[in-house]
Amino acid sequence: NAGVTQTPKFRVLKTGQSMTLLCAQDMNHEYMYWYRQDPGMGLRLIHYSVGEGTTAKGEVPDGYNVSRLKKQNFLLGLESAAPSQTSVYFCASSSRPSNTGELFFGEGSRLTVL
């Protein structure tokens, strides 16, 4: 019963370094999402995907890139990390569009950029 798995769970980066967060889901869901959670700001959508090979921008996409080469995986990349990207990142998936379907979340990846 893995559900949605995120790796790594914790990471510390220096400004300018790059990294990739991996999200894997085993529920055969079409839709996948990346959110960031910051104190007092709730969750904000970074990028999302409505199916294998497709991606789209959310409300805060700048500084991030994503890829969905396989249906079960959704990668979030930071090419040149900045302190403003210090946050907790959540991946989610759903079998239906987010407006009607239940989202299943991973446990989060805590990223600190120094």
Next chain:
Amino acid sequence: AQSVTQLDSQVPVFEEAPVELRCNYSSSVSVYLFWYVQYPNQGLQLLLKYLSGSTLVKGINGFEAEFNKSQTSFHLRKPSVHISDTAEYFCAVSGVVTGGGNKLTFGTGTQLKVEL
């Protein structure tokens, strides 16, 4: 544009007391409304949702919420809370975004702290 306002950032309550977590929304289209719960160091999980039909929605763990269109509210209630209900609760509204597709907008969260 759509938005969600959670009026209380923190709500302390004693065990076995009732609780209400407030949520107001704005949207120019028909809405779907959700409450998610986040336990410490975990991801969010769906508590309940309103898509259509009865305005009183029952969810997991004894929670319920009432959709009030005239007051644009979707408050979450539980008649008697338990220590294990200590968590952060997020209200969310869905709607159409520019360019098509749909988007789920989350509120800023309400931290419920249940005390003995």
